[in-house]
Amino acid sequence: MKTDALVEQLKWRYAVKKFDPSRKIPAEQWQALESALVLSPSSFGLQPWRFIVVSDSAVRKQLRAVSWNQAQVVEASHLVVFAIKKDLNAADVERFVRRIAQVRGVSAESLSSYEQMMLDFVAQAGKGLDINAWSAQQLYIAMGVFMTAAAVLGIDTCPMEGIEPDSYDKILGLGSQGFHTLAAAAAGYRAADDKSARLAKVRYETSEVITHVGRS
């Protein structure tokens, strides 16, 4: 991608409040956004997450009721719920190691030092490590990847933390599967009359946000 075009798309992006409910993201582009989620980087590669794409309109209505009534939940073309795997533990590490062995065609034994490093890491849970907070950080990487991938494709998004996570878990049956909702993102196309689109993007001066140590 051209440098200028990237910056243009990142400036074009904003948190859309009013989506055009008549416009759907084409299947091919949605596939690409799902790929972006799957391909998101995470520490150790552990992927401590699940993404739930909610298309059922009755379910989206239920979710809207536990999302401060935000219209994006029902009006956007697509809605993704971002959930962490709760209490990531040794079993998750072992599952991941099996997956590495499968994908790379190597023995699990050859991965034992990497496995031990990850086991040592998750074993710190509760002993100075808040493993769910750690998983949450990884999940937010995926949020950043998703919004950026959408922006470069010219697809609008609206990230949403103002939701009731426990209600989301219940409605989507996530809790019983060991997952916990943290946020959601609506995706689609801004309505022509979304007032937010006309507001200047507010960022601190670059010099207040980025400092340099030495000259690059």
Add this chain to the structure above:
Amino acid sequence: MKTDALVEQLKWRYAVKKFDPSRKIPAEQWQALESALVLSPSSFGLQPWRFIVVSDSAVRKQLRAVSWNQAQVVEASHLVVFAIKKDLNAADVERFVRRIAQVRGVSAESLSSYEQMMLDFVAQAGKGLDINAWSAQQLYIAMGVFMTAAAVLGIDTCPMEGIEPDSYDKILGLGSQGFHTLAAAAAGYRAADDKSARLAKVRYETSEVITHVGRS
């Protein structure tokens, strides 16, 4: 950007272990990546972060010593340290409100309901809200944006959590300014002989990571 090209770049991306120390990111592209950091979305728009670009080679050597000796810290073209603003509070909200008023040319009074919402939010700190964990989540959005923006430009990155945050804070003088390091990212170009480049990317099956509720 074309859909196929986006997915291709996301597949091309991996956590580079060995950078080519002779290749520098051109200034124009690095500017775009700094813009991507500045433009990263955050909840409420609060930007509870600072990004430190470390070019000084002596400082990078010091950081390497507190990064499990990872060579990326000194060999990559650029190194960015990701830090949160510690203990985000009412003063940060007020500073942000002043900035909104300035950028949009509106009165601070006209923003009072938005200000109150944010003040109510940060006032929950310590009462069920871990404000530093919340800021960490926002910071990781910026990590995702940064890595994705780099990937679409054909620039390699390596995110690093395996660092000693407190030592980073000391070396960079962050603690006394109210910031705290969480992670870093090296950026540049993979060395031709980086062994990691030849390993297949390991992700769970899409069906295990993404679930659908209803048909889109």
